[in-house]
Amino acid sequence: MADPMVALATGLSAVLLFLLLIGLAAYLLWKMRQVQRWDRQLISTNPVIPPCTPVLQTSQGSSYGLAEVPFFLPPSFKSSSHSAVPEGREEEEQWEQHPHLHAQRGSLTIGSWFPLGSLRPDLYQLPEEPSEWAQPSGSTVRLCFAVQYQQEQEQLVVSLLQAANLPAQCQSNATLVKLQLLPSEDRHHRQAKARCKGCQPQFNDTFVFQVSNNNVDQFTLRMSLYSVDRLKKHHLVGHVLFPLRHSELLEAAGKVLWRDLETESDLPLSKHGNIQVSLNYSQSLQRLTVVVLRARGLQCPSNADVSVQVSLQIHTQVVKTKWTPGARGSNPTFNEKLTFRLLPLQLDAACLSLEVQQAASEEPAEVPSSRTKAPISLGLVVIGPFMYARGRELEHWNEMISKSQELVKQWHGLGAANNTHRPT
Template sequence: MCGRPREIAFTLPPRFITQNHGDQKNNEQDKKEEEDMKMEPQRDVLAHRGSLVPSGDGFGWSLLCTSSKRGGGPPPGMASRLCFSVEYRHSSEQLMVFLLRLSNLPPCFHGNVTMVELRLLPDDRRPRQAKARGTGPDPEFTDCFIFQVSALRVLRSTLSVCVLSVEQDGKRHVVGRVLFPLEGEFGQAGRVLWRDLETEEDPQCSELGDVQISLSYSTSLQRLSVVVLRARGIQLLTDAGVCVQVILQKHTQVVKMKRSCVVKGENDPYFNFKTTFKLRPQHLDEACVRFELQQPSSVRSEPPIPLGVLVLGPFMYSRGPQLQHWIDMVNTAQEPVTLWHGLRRPT
């Protein structure tokens, strides 16, 4: 008679977690903590103005603003201001711009529709538009704009926001603009920002004086029209008067040079100097206009004395308001664009 086989002891081996799995868990935990940290600034925006919800307009998000009386108000002062927020998402290379509201619009614009035009300089030529909810001194927005831009290029870009007031007959007035360089602004992504609107009537911060320039471009005629209207606060060195020299350049090459008549001994001279240049559309990105205010020398054989210079052109030559002036001219063909600019020292 055969006996039963002896039982063999069997035990499950202890569960073993490889180093790779452990690293994966740690990485997942680190990612979660990083996402929570990124959401903190956004929660600050939401607490201030409202909440973000999925949108069906293709942008991915919409900003629902609460009453303008809630949350922190604008900084003290009577200047017109824009409230907005910016955030850059490195994973998708997207710059998100949240429009919140405007504050302290001038009374003459309270009954009009308020619109804004956004561009990401220097590349955007076609503006993105948003319309405010309601009218009055503090109109609000419910808009989020997404710009697809690489991490390297976004640091070299400037956000331009132009505020427009539109009358019932469709006539538009420029209330002011905000130029917001993005370099160094992503340390606290999503925080609420207040910026004063720059207006044409604002005095320029130039110790050498300012000059008012009008630019227009005709695509059909391939013609650039330039008008030097007037100047203010010019620091005259003598009583010989002042003139303005206008130069069209391509890279470092001078294409054409023109000079106005001399206006005698005035700190706020009125030039109304009009001139035109032949310029093909494909050269708009490589040409610029250089303005130089000069005083004739007392000795005829000597060159004139430079008082200050100004360069208007694309990103290759200009930044800030000077660049914006050129872009506005390109985008509003055949319509003159007039702005004040501060002079800088000749180099």
């Protein structure tokens, strides 16, 4: 009884498997016919070409062996059609009209000259005149420039770009900028004239100064802006001083810089000279920052080595003394930042003493070191609260306290020091 049942089950399984194979074969055959029909319709379909559109066809047949595939030329290659000009000559004229294709031709080409797979650099060029730079907010007169020092060539490259926020009386005049390295033994300078007038005249000029690697940090770049009236008279608007220190040059490399113009102070020149200082006090950090910028009108030789001694005094006690590096000349530029620790409760009892000193001339080698001369005091100014100062010095201290988020800059006249010579 079991054998007939097994035979019946085996026969049914074979019949079902045979029917399944026949159905699968029929489905695959139908699918292949559908794919062939779709390919045949796709190849035979003619593309719709807009009227008056030039068509460039490949010189070689299609891989399918049927109609050639059309390619459309961009509008920039359209040229006036001449019925008498042969087709080859017309392509040569278009090639001559666009010589930049020689340098931009890609690895894939259609025919003999149409480029594929290449970029058009002329589409990505920046405008010739600079615009839309990130200009700082405010209405002060500024100068925009870039500085880069090339150590291998020992060259300082200065790119003068534009000025901004010129006064109304200067907008109708020609604008001139004179560039010079300080200190400089010669009086030669470079100058650039703005290409246009108005509130933001543009220069777009580049200058190269030859400066040795060993002496580059001893120079300061000065850019003076002048307004030239109809009578060709030069009126100084202000100037920018940029010290050529290695840290400043590294920070400025590859950047567009904006600097406010410094105007000559309305403070009359003191008998002993003037000094420009910036002050800032941070109550949260308990830090007093002093930036000694420059001095002018000092009573010393032009080749003298000058430094500034800055002392923080609380009541009658000097708690800290620091010095700036030396600078040469009667109008030296320091740009040196000094910091002092000062508690908020000590603001009313503290003051700053700035003394400009000239280094004494070196003694001969046979003179003992004990007889070395002390530096010569060229002038002194004390900036502080009402207990120590009056006038501009008091105003500077009070403004420093009220404007904790910025450096407060001001000129001060130097007075005579109590002692002509001070110990080192």
